[in-house]
Amino acid sequence: MSEPSSPQPATKPEPWRPQWSKMHLWQFQPLRDVLVVLVVLGLLWLGQKISIVTVPVLLAIMLAYLFEPVIRWVTGRSNIQRRTVVAGILAGTVLFVAVPITFGLTYGVVQGVGLLTSLGEKVGVLNESVETQVALDAVRGRVTELGAAIDEGESKLEKAKSEEAPPAEGTPSQADIEQVLTRLRADLEKARADLIEADTRAALALQALREGPGSSWVKMRELLLDESARAGLAAVLMQVQNRLEANADRLAASAAAAGASVFQTGVRLVSNTMALLFMAFLTGFFFFFISNEWTRFKDFTTRFVPSRHKARTLDLAVKFDRVISGFVRGRLTIAFLQSIVFTVGYFLIGVPAAFVLGPIVAVLSIVPYLALVGVPVTIVLLWLENHSGMRGNILWVIGAPTAFYFVAQALDDYVWTPAIQGKETGMSTPMILFASLAGGALFGVFGLLIAIPIAACLKIVIEELAWPRFKAWADGRAEDFLPLRR
Numbered sequence: 299m300s301e302p303s304s305p306q307p308a309t310k311p312e313p314w315r316p317q318w319s320k321m322h323l324w325q326f327q328p329l330r331d332v333l334v335v336l337v338v339l340g341l342l343w344l345g346q347k348i349s350i351v352t353v354p355v356l357l358a359i360m361l362a363y364l365f366e367p368v369i370r371w372v373t374g375r376s377n378i379q380r381r382t383v384v385a386g387i388l389a390g391t392v393l394f395v396a397v398p399i400t401f402g403l404t405y406g407v408v409q410g411v412g413l414l415t416s417l418g419e420k421v422g423v424l425n426e427s428v429e430t431q432v433a434l435d436a437v438r439g440r441v442t443e444l445g446a447a448i449d450e451g452e453s454k455l456e457k458a459k460s461e462e463a464p465p466a467e468g469t470p471s472q473a474d475i476e477q478v479l480t481r482l483r484a485d486l487e488k489a490r491a492d493l494i495e496a497d498t499r500a501a502l503a504l505q506a507l508r509e510g511p512g513s514s515w516v517k518m519r520e521l522l523l524d525e526s527a528r529a530g531l532a533a534v535l536m537q538v539q540n541r542l543e544a545n546a547d548r549l550a551a552s553a554a555a556a557g558a559s560v561f562q563t564g565v566r567l568v569s570n571t572m573a574l575l576f577m578a579f580l581t582g583f584f585f586f587f588i589s590n591e592w593t594r595f596k597d598f599t600t601r602f603v604p605s606r607h608k609a610r611t612l613d614l615a616v617k618f619d620r621v622i623s624g625f626v627r628g629r630l631t632i633a634f635l636q637s638i639v640f641t642v643g644y645f646l647i648g649v650p651a652a653f654v655l656g657p658i659v660a661v662l663s664i665v666p667y668l669a670l671v672g673v674p675v676t677i678v679l680l681w682l683e684n685h686s687g688m689r690g691n692i693l694w695v696i697g698a699p700t701a702f703y704f705v706a707q708a709l710d711d712y713v714w715t716p717a718i719q720g721k722e723t724g725m726s727t728p729m730i731l732f733a734s735l736a737g738g739a740l741f742g743v744f745g746l747l748i749a750i751p752i753a754a755c756l757k758i759v760i761e762e763l764a765w766p767r768f769k770a771w772a773d774g775r776a777e778d779f780l781p782l783r784r
Contacts, residue, residue: 396578
């Protein structure tokens with residue numbers, strides 16, 4: 299019998315060796331990483347270029363994300379279908395947000411134009427008052443100079459008459475002196491007549507300044523007429539007035555001479571308005587379908603997460619949601635409420651163009667305490683408005699806007715924020731401001747929409763991934779500080 303053969307040891311397969319001559323550039327891993335980065339940057343660039351579509355889509359996603367708790371709460375406590383709730387939100391937005399905002403903006407534009415027109419008229423009255431006073435001072439100086447010259451000439455004439463010897467060569471004779479005196483007296487009479495006219499004009503201009511712009515503008519006139527400040531400030535004021543008049547004449551001439559240009563401007567205005575309305579329609583359109591299919595939308599986005607890192611990614615996504623929802627939902631809702639508070643408050647204390655300034659300051663309040671810049675602006679506008687009675691008192695002019703700001707800020711800190719925003723979002727004021735400015739500077743409106751969420755997510759990524767690795771490297775437990783696993 300033949301002995302059974304012993305089993306042969308299994309041979310290991312030969313390791314795969316790449317054939318460098320047959321590989322493409324995109325098969326090298328470093329180049330693939332660079333290509334991925336370039337694709338991401340290219341998508342951002344493309345999104346900015348087709349912002350007429352990407353901005354409505356992003357707005358729709360953001361609105362669906364913001365309204366999701368409301369929709370879930372309504373559908374969970376009633377038999378109303380989700381589609382009906384979403385349609386109701388769209389209808390309510392049009393009736394209770396879009397329509398009031400349209401009327402408010404229209405009234406605000408009218409207020410703004412009225413404020414600029416009023417300021418232009420007041421600057422013109424102030425400029426005329428200053429010019430007449432400066433002219434009056436110049437005529438008075440001329441009269442004084444002529445009087446001194448006449449006195450000097452009469453003294454020389456008396457001296458010439460008292461001398462018996464004939465005048466030396468080159469010395470004016472009595473006839474010459476009398477001729478000069480006659481001319482000086484005529485100039486003096488004319489200057490006195492000009493002085494009376496200038497004095498009358500200055501008095502009328504000052505009266506018009508008091509009856510028109512008011513006491514605050516009279517104080518400004520006194521500042522302009524101060525010897526130490528008159529030259530520079532009066533020159534600036536006159537330059538502003540001349541620039542306004544020159545631009546007005548230029549615009550009037552252009553409007554009269556170039557009908558085609560006016561037509562093109564009107565067409566551009568209409569086209570921009572139509573584009574804005576079209577973007578609003580797209581936003582509502584995408585919002586309806588995205589919000590109606592929000593669960594599927596979230597499931598669809600999670601499919602792109604690799605299974606190996608899914609648990610960690612979803613954990614980070616929950617933290618992203620906590621920070622972004624705390625800021626976006628909270629601060630935008632608070633800004634909407636603050637717009638009502640600031641508009642009504644500015645209207646009550648007498649600040650001009652309250653329907654313009656109120657929403658602007660409310661938008662600034664998205665960044666905590668940035669609404670403080672509205673205090674000096676409202677003080678200056680209230681002072682220039684020159685109200686009568688209590689509103690015209692300097693204590694009211696300074697105290698009312700300041701006190702109102704602290705009341706509005708107290709509402710934000712102790713009412714709106716605890717009730718709406720809840721806990722701290724972890725995003726500091728410098729971070730929010732830097733992210734907003736950087737996103738707007740790089741990508742415009744498209745960048746503004748994604749700047750703060752990206753900044754919040756980057757902050758969490760650094761805290762959760764980069765910082766632990768860096769700390770381990772600093773403690774000697776890791777070879778390097780890069781949060782990358784081999």
